[in-house]
Amino acid sequence: MKTESLILVKQFCLSHGIDTGFIAALHNFGLIEIIVAEENQYLSPLQLREAEKMISLHYELEVNLEGIDIITNLLRRIETLQMELNAAQNKLRLIDTTPPPD
Structure with missing residues (x-):
């Protein structure tokens, strides 16, 4: 697997001043995905x-x-609802601009 575009977890944690255990906990909780390649985590x-x-x-x-976890799930639901609302508004605009049939 090519790792050029991946970020090493140890480097990420070092640059953010956090423990690698927190990233592992996020992964174990299902909140982020860690990619393991060449015995390193990315x-x-x-x-x-x-x-x-x-x-x-x-x-x-x-x-x-x-x-x-709760905040992340709520934000995803809000994003989905926002996309659905935008799609509905676009459909309504299409209906409003369509000339009436003869």
Whole structure:
């Protein structure tokens, strides 16, 4: 597996000043995905933003893993609902701009 685009968990934790155990706990809780290659643990670039949000929630706001899980799930549901609302609004705009039949 190519690891050029992956971020080494140890390096990520070092740069954020956190323990690697917290990232492992996030992974064990099912909140982020860790990729294991060549006996090293990596994060994908897509996971970085999510991991940073969770670090902020935990270390700055003192939210535990269960709370992070709840917050993450609620934010995903809100995002899904927002996309559904946008799609419905687009359909309504289409209906409003369609000329009436003759």
